[in-house]
Amino acid sequence: MADLAKYTIALAGNPNCGKTTLFNRLTKSNQKVGNWPGVTIEKKVGSYVKTKPGTAEKETVNVVDLPGIYSLTPYSAEEIIARNYIVDENPDLVINIVDATNLERNLYLTFQLKKLGCPMIVALNMMDEVEQNGTVIDFEKMSEMLGVPVIPISAIEGKSFSSKVAKLMGYKSSKVAEGGVEKLIAKSNDILDHSVKYFSEHPEATPVAQKEAISEDAFEKKKFDPTLLKNADDIDYDAHSAEIYSEISKIVSATVREGEKQVQQDRTKKIDAILTNKWIGIPIFLVLMFIVFELSFTVGGIFTDLIDVFFNETLAEFVEEWFTSAGTSDWMIDLVINGIIAGVGGVLTFVPQIFILFVFLTLMEDTGYMARVAFLLDRIFKYIGLSGKSFIPLILGFGCSVPAVMAARTLDNEMDRKTTIFITPFMSCGARLPIYALFVGVFFTAYYGLTMLFLYVLGILVAIGSAWLLKKTIFKGPSSPFIMELPPYRFPDLYTYLKHIWEKTRGFVIRAGTIIFLASVMIWFLQGYDFSFAAVEDSADSILGVIGSVIAPIFEPLGFGDWRAAMSLFTGFIAKEAVVSTIEILYTPEDFEMLFTPVIALAFMVFTLLYLPCLAAFATIKRELNSWKLAILAAIYQTAVAYIAAFIVYRVGLLVVQFL
Numbered sequence: 110m111a112d113l114a115k116y117t118i119a120l121a122g123n124p125n126c127g128k129t130t131l132f133n134r135l136t137k138s139n140q141k142v143g144n145w146p147g148v149t150i151e152k153k154v155g156s157y158v159k160t161k162p163g164t165a166e167k168e169t170v171n172v173v174d175l176p177g178i179y180s181l182t183p184y185s186a187e188e189i190i191a192r193n194y195i196v197d198e199n200p201d202l203v204i205n206i207v208d209a210t211n212l213e214r215n216l217y218l219t220f221q222l223k224k225l226g227c228p229m230i231v232a233l234n235m236m237d238e239v240e241q242n243g244t245v246i247d248f249e250k251m252s253e254m255l256g257v258p259v260i261p262i263s264a265i266e267g268k269s270f271s272s273k274v275a276k277l278m279g280y281k282s283s284k285v286a287e288g289g290v291e292k293l294i295a296k297s298n299d300i301l302d303h304s305v306k307y308f309s310e311h312p313e314a315t316p317v318a319q320k321e322a323i324s325e326d327a328f329e330k331k332k333f334d335p336t337l338l339k340n341a342d343d344i345d346y347d348a349h350s351a352e353i354y355s356e357i358s359k360i361v362s363a364t365v366r367e368g369e370k371q372v373q374q375d376r377t378k379k380i381d382a383i384l385t386n387k388w389i390g391i392p393i394f395l396v397l398m399f400i401v402f403e404l405s406f407t408v409g410g411i412f413t414d415l416i417d418v419f420f421n422e423t424l425a426e427f428v429e430e431w432f433t434s435a436g437t438s439d440w441m442i443d444l445v446i447n448g449i450i451a452g453v454g455g456v457l458t459f460v461p462q463i464f465i466l467f468v469f470l471t472l473m474e475d476t477g478y479m480a481r482v483a484f485l486l487d488r489i490f491k492y493i494g495l496s497g498k499s500f501i502p503l504i505l506g507f508g509c510s511v512p513a514v515m516a517a518r519t520l521d522n523e524m525d526r527k528t529t530i531f532i533t534p535f536m537s538c539g540a541r542l543p544i545y546a547l548f549v550g551v552f553f554t555a556y557y558g559l560t561m562l563f564l565y566v567l568g569i570l571v572a573i574g575s576a577w578l579l580k581k582t583i584f585k586g587p588s589s590p591f592i593m594e595l596p597p598y599r600f601p602d603l604y605t606y607l608k609h610i611w612e613k614t615r616g617f618v619i620r621a622g623t624i625i626f627l628a629s630v631m632i633w634f635l636q637g638y639d640f641s642f643a644a645v646e647d648s649a650d651s652i653l654g655v656i657g658s659v660i661a662p663i664f665e666p667l668g669f670g671d672w673r674a675a676m677s678l679f680t681g682f683i684a685k686e687a688v689v690s691t692i693e694i695l696y697t698p699e700d701f702e703m704l705f706t707p708v709i710a711l712a713f714m715v716f717t718l719l720y721l722p723c724l725a726a727f728a729t730i731k732r733e734l735n736s737w738k739l740a741i742l743a744a745i746y747q748t749a750v751a752y753i754a755a756f757i758v759y760r761v762g763l764l765v766v767q768f769l
């Protein structure tokens with residue numbers, strides 16, 4: 110019997126059924142939610158504290174969010190994580206989240222879990238959508254037929270969850286504090302006690318369920334009684350699953366009265382007739398992205414200007430006056446103003462633009478539109494022999510390469526997974542936006558949206574081209590068909606949506622205050638002192654200047670053979686935003702506008718878009734590929750592609766300019 114003082118609850122269910130949404134509500138966390146299957150790829154543990162009923166004693170409940178699985182027979186890495194957790198870790202309670210709008214498919218896992226004999230509650234989620242359609246579900250009967258408690262919930266509406274659970278478990282609504290899942294759970298110790306007790310009396314798991322669910326790991330460790338499996342080879346799996354499906358349809362027909370309406374499906378059909386149209390689908394995507402970039406420039410630009418004035422005028426002048434009157438030494442004033450304020454401020458200036466980009470990207474993800482983009486691009490992907498599933502990591506790459514590279518785990522085909530890891534960094538991550546914003550803001554003000562769109566699309570095209578090349582050469586092999594289902598369009602859950610944008614923006618600011626801060630101090634020092642640590646008059650004689658002038662000739666053919674540009678690319682390996690800091694610290698505005706022309710600026714942006722990713726992304730690539738050799742190969746490949754692309758842009762740009 111489980112230790113009732115401290116529970117571990119695991120959230121298990123099909124992909125995209127709302128596990129993470131519930132997890133975030135319960136534990137006040139901010140894990141990624143998105144309207145497509147396969148968002149969560151790692152086990153996440155959170156906790157909340159509740160009061161023991163009738164006492165003032167507090168106790169902690171651990172909640173584990175798991176990747177989605179359709180059945181206990183998993184295929185890809187993240188499915189194995191979920192299955193192994195349930196089978197090996199013995200959580201005290203499994204809350205099996207079921208998408209109530211899709212019972213036939215979701216209940217399959219329910220049956221498997223039940224046969225496993227783990228203590229469980231079924232939570233029928235998305236009840237708001239079920240109710241909109243006028244569908245009625247008889248939970249009590251379903252609970253009886255399934256032999257496990259069934260609770261209707263809506264993970265996006267904490268309040269309705271609480272009152273419904275309360276009712277089902279025999280509480281009077283008035284006894285339950287309104288206002289959220291957290292409060293309900295805090296008061297509902299009995300619900301858990303009830304279930305744990307209920308299922309501790311559950312009969313032995315059947316051999317077939319064990320065989321299906323056993324992880325090789327556990328099997329090797331002989332955690333399971335092998336005699337249970339002696340007849341496993343004789344089991345007819347097809348007959349077994351046919352049996353489950355027939356039971357499911359019995360339950361569904363006895364408990365569900367379909368409503369007249371199909372609100373979500375009708376809405377989805379109407380929207381998809383336009384957005385996933387064969388001809389106009391992709392152009393619409395491009396136009397949408399263009400609008401996003403234009404907005405981030407115009408609306409974000411207003412705030413960017415204000416922040417710029419704040420750092421470069423208000424703050425810099427204030428610090429200078431204050432430090433001078435306090436008798437601070439000159440080098441300190443220089444460090445703070447020309448190092449820290451220039452470097453960190455230079456990056457923070459672009460917070461509004463990043464914020465607006467996040468607002469839209471997250472909206473596209475949460476509504477389900479991004480899944481459509483993946484669907485649209487699947488046609489292209491099929492030609493090059495890569496699964497359309499690869500597009501999900503690629504889309505995440507617009508935010509940050511680190512989780513994006515990890516998301517490639519959803520690909521069960523190893524060659525496809527490796528290829529995807531190689532090409533994901535070509536997707537322009539959020540940290541690269543300040544670089545473009547800086548250059549475009551100076552050299553392409555009239556064509557802001559178009560230039561941005563060009564860079565983002567170039568990243569996608571290079572990724573597709575590279576995938577083709579890689580699949581033809583080092584990662585040969587057949588690709589698995591695209592099996593992602595398209596979820597209905599949904600309004601984003603406001604709570605998660607806002608929290609997500611806030612966290613992402615905050616993350617950007619924190620990076621500026623930590624890693625970029627340190628990088629700025631370092632750059633300031635290296636550009637002000639020579640190898641004997643003596644201050645230099647001209648920064649070209651500094652440590653950075655000397656190293657830079659050795660590297661710089663490499664970039665001469667690309668148009669930016671200046672040592673300062675070379676060094677900024679170098680520091681960009683620490684973090685992409687550091688490119689901006691380095692430029693802000695090393696260049697005077699006059700030098701900047703003199704040494705760069707629009708053509709050089711474009712070549713430089715193309716190079717920063719494509720060349721090797723930052724240190725964190727590189728480390729992730731190494732870990733996910735589990736090979737230094739492949740990771741270094743990826744970095745060399747990316748940099749080589751960047752070099753060639755920047756070269757072409759520069760040369761073609763020069764030709765075009767001649768004719769203008």
Ligand SMILES: Nc1nc2c(ncn2[C@@H]2O[C@H](COP(=O)(O)OP(=O)(O)OP(=O)(O)O)[C@@H](O)[C@H]2O)c(=O)[nH]1
Binds near residue numbers: 127141142149600
């Ligand atoms: N209408 C409605 N939408 C919901 C509800 N719960 C979750 N969603 C939405 O369903 C989508 C999927 O939610 P997630 O929490 O990411 O689902 P998940 O089960 O964690 O998915 P994976 O991690 O991919 O397995 C999101 O768009 C949520 O906003 C609900 O009760 N009602």
Ligand SMILES: [Mg+2]
Binds near residue numbers: 130142149175177
């Ligand atoms: Mg999830």
